[in-house]
Amino acid sequence: xxxxxxxxxxxxxxxxxxxxxxxxxxxxxxxxxxxxxxxxxxxxxxxxxxxxxxxxxxxxxxxxxxxxxxxxxxxxxxxxxxxxxxxxxxxxxxxxxxxxxxxxxxxxxxxxxxxxxxxxxxxxxxxxxxxxxxxxxxxxxxxxxxxxxxxxxxxxxxxxxxxxxxxxxxxxxxxxxxxxxxxxxxxxxxxxxxxxxxxxxxxxxxxxxxxxxxxxxxxxxxxxxxxxxxxxxxxxxxxxxxxxxxxxxxxxxxxx
Amino acid sequence: xxxxxxxxxxxxxxxxxxxxxxxxxxxxxxxxxxxxxxxxxxxxxxxxxxxxxxxxxxxxxxxxxxxxxxxxxxxxxxxxxxxxxxxxxxxxxxxxxxxxxxxxxxxxxxxxxxxxxxxxxxxxxxxxxxxxxxxxxxxxxxxxxxxxxxxxxxxxxxxxxxxxxxxxxxxxxxxxxxxxxxxxxxxxxxxxxxxxxxxxxxxxxxxxxxxxxxxxxxxxxxxxxxxxxxxxxxxxxxxxxxxxxxxxxxxxxxxxxxxxxxxxxxxxxxxxxxxxxxxxxxxxxxxxxxxxxxxxxxxxxxxxxxxxxxxxxxxxxxxxxxxxxxxxxxxxxxxxxxxxxxxxxxxxxxxxxxxxxxxxxxxxxxxxxxxxxxxxxxxxxxxxxxxxxxxxxxxxxxxxxxxxxxxxxxxxxxxxxxxxxxxxxxxxxxxxxxxxxxxxxxxxxxxxxxxxxxxxxxxxxxxxxxxxxxxxxxxxxxxxxxxxxxxxxxxxxxxxxxxxxxxxxxxxxxxxxxxxxxxxxxxxxxxxxxxxxxxxxxxxxxxxxxxxxxxxxxxxxxxxxxxxxxxxxxx
Ligand SMILES: [Zn+2]
Numbered sequence: 001x002x003x004x005x006x007x008x009x010x011x012x013x014x015x016x017x018x019x020x021x022x023x024x025x026x027x028x029x030x031x032x033x034x035x036x037x038x039x040x041x042x043x044x045x046x047x048x049x050x051x052x053x054x055x056x057x058x059x060x061x062x063x064x065x066x067x068x069x070x071x072x073x074x075x076x077x078x079x080x081x082x083x084x085x086x087x088x089x090x091x092x093x094x095x096x097x098x099x100x101x102x103x104x105x106x107x108x109x110x111x112x113x114x115x116x117x118x119x120x121x122x123x124x125x126x127x128x129x130x131x132x133x134x135x136x137x138x139x140x141x142x143x144x145x146x147x148x149x150x151x152x153x154x155x156x157x158x159x160x161x162x163x164x165x166x167x168x169x170x171x172x173x174x175x176x177x178x179x180x181x182x183x184x185x186x187x188x189x190x191x192x193x194x195x196x197x198x199x200x201x202x203x204x205x206x207x208x209x210x211x212x213x214x215x216x217x218x219x220x221x222x223x224x225x226x227x228x229x230x231x232x233x234x235x236x237x238x239x240x241x242x243x244x245x246x247x248x249x250x251x252x253x254x255x256x
Numbered sequence: 257x258x259x260x261x262x263x264x265x266x267x268x269x270x271x272x273x274x275x276x277x278x279x280x281x282x283x284x285x286x287x288x289x290x291x292x293x294x295x296x297x298x299x300x301x302x303x304x305x306x307x308x309x310x311x312x313x314x315x316x317x318x319x320x321x322x323x324x325x326x327x328x329x330x331x332x333x334x335x336x337x338x339x340x341x342x343x344x345x346x347x348x349x350x351x352x353x354x355x356x357x358x359x360x361x362x363x364x365x366x367x368x369x370x371x372x373x374x375x376x377x378x379x380x381x382x383x384x385x386x387x388x389x390x391x392x393x394x395x396x397x398x399x400x401x402x403x404x405x406x407x408x409x410x411x412x413x414x415x416x417x418x419x420x421x422x423x424x425x426x427x428x429x430x431x432x433x434x435x436x437x438x439x440x441x442x443x444x445x446x447x448x449x450x451x452x453x454x455x456x457x458x459x460x461x462x463x464x465x466x467x468x469x470x471x472x473x474x475x476x477x478x479x480x481x482x483x484x485x486x487x488x489x490x491x492x493x494x495x496x497x498x499x500x501x502x503x504x505x506x507x508x509x510x511x512x513x514x515x516x517x518x519x520x521x522x523x524x525x526x527x528x529x530x531x532x533x534x535x536x537x538x539x540x541x542x543x544x545x546x547x548x549x550x551x552x553x554x555x556x557x558x559x560x561x562x563x564x565x566x567x568x569x570x571x572x573x574x575x576x577x578x579x580x581x582x583x584x585x586x587x588x589x590x591x592x593x594x595x596x597x598x599x600x601x602x603x604x605x606x607x608x609x610x611x612x613x614x615x616x617x618x619x620x621x622x623x624x625x626x627x628x629x630x631x632x633x634x635x636x637x638x639x640x641x642x643x644x645x646x647x648x649x650x651x652x653x654x655x656x657x658x659x660x661x662x663x664x665x666x667x668x669x670x671x672x673x674x675x676x677x678x679x680x681x682x683x684x685x686x687x688x689x690x691x692x693x694x695x696x697x698x699x700x701x702x703x704x705x706x707x708x709x710x711x712x713x714x715x716x717x718x719x720x721x722x723x724x725x726x727x728x729x730x731x732x733x734x735x736x737x738x739x740x741x742x743x744x745x746x747x748x749x750x751x752x753x754x755x756x757x758x759x760x761x762x763x764x765x766x767x768x769x770x771x772x773x774x775x776x777x778x779x780x781x782x783x784x785x786x787x788x789x790x791x792x793x794x795x796x797x798x799x800x801x802x803x804x805x806x807x808x809x810x811x812x813x814x815x816x817x818x819x820x821x822x823x824x825x826x827x
Contacts (some may be wrong), residue, residue, distance in 0.1 A: 143330040145586075245585070 001061035008072030019079040023066035023087025057061040132157035139165035204249035259295035265305035270696040271709035283716040286751040308367030308717025312698035314639040317385035319378040320570040324351035349566040350640035356446035362391035365719030365744040371396040379429035383807040393766035398431030402442035402593040407461040420778040431772040433483035437572035439465040443576040479773035480816035482703035501528040508554040524560025524638035526620035539675035546626030558634040561620035563643035588747030611671035618676035630692040649741035655685040656730040716751035768808040775818040
């Protein structure tokens with residue numbers, strides 16, 4: 001196992017685009033080479049060492065035994081772990097938008113809050129957000145046909161708007177509440193919301209949404225099918241969103 | 257004096273009957289000359305030399321392209337390239353940003369491109385975008401196919417007024433020629449309908465597609481316009497449309513022109529060569545289309561080749577986009593451009609496992625392989641409708657190699673063996689024919705006398721490809737062919753090396769050609785109509801309509817000799 005620690009020293013408010021911070025890109029690079037990687041600070045190219053202090057311990061044989069630890073409040077560092085295929089990233093504080101977007105494998109743990117578009121279009125791997133999450137978690141890029149299609153995202157706090165928008169595979173679990181329109185336009189996969197949800201499943205055509213708390217403003221375009229038992233608990237099952245053609249989405253709401 | 261000599265290239269210059277000749281090319285101050293004194297020497301030692309490429313039909317600018325960009329931000333994030341010290345940033349795959357349109361064409365060796373569908377009301381937008389496209393000389397065709405003035409004059413038989421209106425409009429929009437999309441049918445679409453034959457009537461106007469086409473073809477000749485009427489046929493994109501396509505081609509049969517050019521061009525013929533009665537019985541009628549082209553010297557076509565992958569479709573034929581969107585369920589935009597035209601945009605995914613797409617793919621190649629005279633068939637993808645412009649190199653390698661086609665046929669749905677004829681075609685294009693379909697034929701059809709060839713006096717637009725035509729066999733080495741056409745060794749634009757080893761090394765801004773076909777008192781003929789209609793029906797004031805030269809980079813006016821006005825009185 002090789003542990004690469006990035007100690008954030010940048011405290012400006014201009015966002016940094018850091019898609020080069022992945023186990024894939026660090027795997028075969030020396031400490032010096034990692035320090036020389038390019039990041040965008042706004043519209044300027046900077047070296048990674050200008051944003052982070054780098055320290056490296058141990059050695060690795062492949063991507064899977066690389067672990068990256070990011071220390072400090074990375075709330076302005078975007079796109080960490082973009083497209084990663086293996087290995088591990090631990091973000092000890094908060095993180096800016098698009099963390100783990102297009103991720104294919106490996107694991108990202110965020111101890112703080114994650115901003116919007118975390119896990120956007122992810123295909124595989126796992127993301128754990130221990131704090132709250134922003135909007136469009138596991139969604140598609142603006143205009144894209146599909147959002148997340150595989151892997152798993154766990155949010156221990158609350159999730160923002162449009163959770164799993166255009167999702168067509170994989171799994172999202174929210175331990176607390178989800179804001180409006182979770183599963184918007186989703187066509188596959190599974191979203192479990194342990195707290196409350198507002199208008200879940202708008203324009204969904206497939207996949208499952210399970211709400212264990214209360215649903216506020218359930219959309220009238222869902223049709224009641226009957227009771228169903230999931231993990232020894234009683235749920236009311238609906239199909240929708242019937243505003244869409246050939247909609248086969250399932251919405252399960254915990255029976256009172 | 258700025259002199260350059262390209263030494264020892266193997267030159268193919270079809271318009272000057274030069275084929276496979278080791279020949280030096282001399283350039284002075286942006287023109288091809290017969291001799292130079294103190295030139296910079298470019299020894300290209302046996303590499304393939306073509307005139308700069310000319311694309312006669314590619315949607316690169318204007319309202320439709322921009323609405324594609326707006327509804328497809330997910331396309332914009334593809335092919336990203338950051339700004340460099342000389343180039344602007346690039347983005348997009350099927351709906352590219354303006355800069356990368358210029359760079360990508362130039363890297364493939366193209367130097368002149370035609371935007372084929374300019375709605376008059378968006379002429380400003382079109383020219384503003386053309387102005388920002390670097391590296392290329394540009395032309396745009398103005399849309400007339402279901403314009404209310406046009407249909408009004410056709411219905412009243414006022415052909416002199418129609419000529420005056422076309423001349424006025426070309427000047428106001430800085431257009432190069434007449435584009436006709438779904439003649440008459442586009443207007444019926446505004447009522448939720450379409451036309452089904454050349455003799456169906458346009459709602460309210462009472463005219464037929466046949467009358468619109470005939471009269472605009474006549475006007476094209478009266479005004480002495482350089483390019484034929486450029487026609488997107490009725491029923492385009494519908495199964496069984498090959499009949500109406502053949503009928504449209506026959507309208508041109510026997511129509512002699514003074515310029516010696518053909519009177520009618522059928523664009524992206526792939527989309528108009530469909531058999532069958534519905535999508536289930538859909539099959540290729542490329543053979544019927546080719547039969548007509550081969551026996552009718554009065555028409556040219558361009559292929560509109562489809563390649564597998566995703567792209568964005570856009571056309572002034574709103575009906576077509578509506579139906580496509582019904583099939584795919586994808587996002588869609590539709591527009592109604594007041595009294596003039598309309599249009600639609602929707603993304604599409606062409607899949608090698610979908611029988612219809614496979615047959616469409618085969619039709620384009622079949623048309624190119626079955627039409628005997630390469631001057632009658634230009635290579636296009638109708639960018640981005642059939643495929644983005646960057647797919648040209650692949651298509652060239654398919655045309656040059658039966659082996660490559662056989663390999664592809666094994667990969668795609670079996671419908672290609674049952675409802676297309678591609679597997680039975682043995683023809684392989686030669687270098688010279690490739691030079692014709694990508695350069696000479698298109699320059700010829702637009703009568704761009706300084707383009708598409710390397711004779712004395714031509715613009716010094718030259719492409720040198722990193723391939724030695726005498727050392728490779730394109731029917732076997734198709735991968736090398738594709739690679740060479742993807743990235744020119746050198747592209748020379750107006751005598752300057754703008755691309756070297758597939759990289760932009762110099763950014764230039766090209767010319768914009770437009771046609772001035774004014775004749776004596778032409779404006780007086782239509783003045784009252786214009787004032788009346790603009791006052792009553794348009795959202796813009798007549799004085800604020802159109803563009804002037806300020807909007808054009810290096811405007812280049814082509815003056816014609818209309819046989820109307822004081823020169824000839826019409827009967
Ligand atoms: Zn077109």
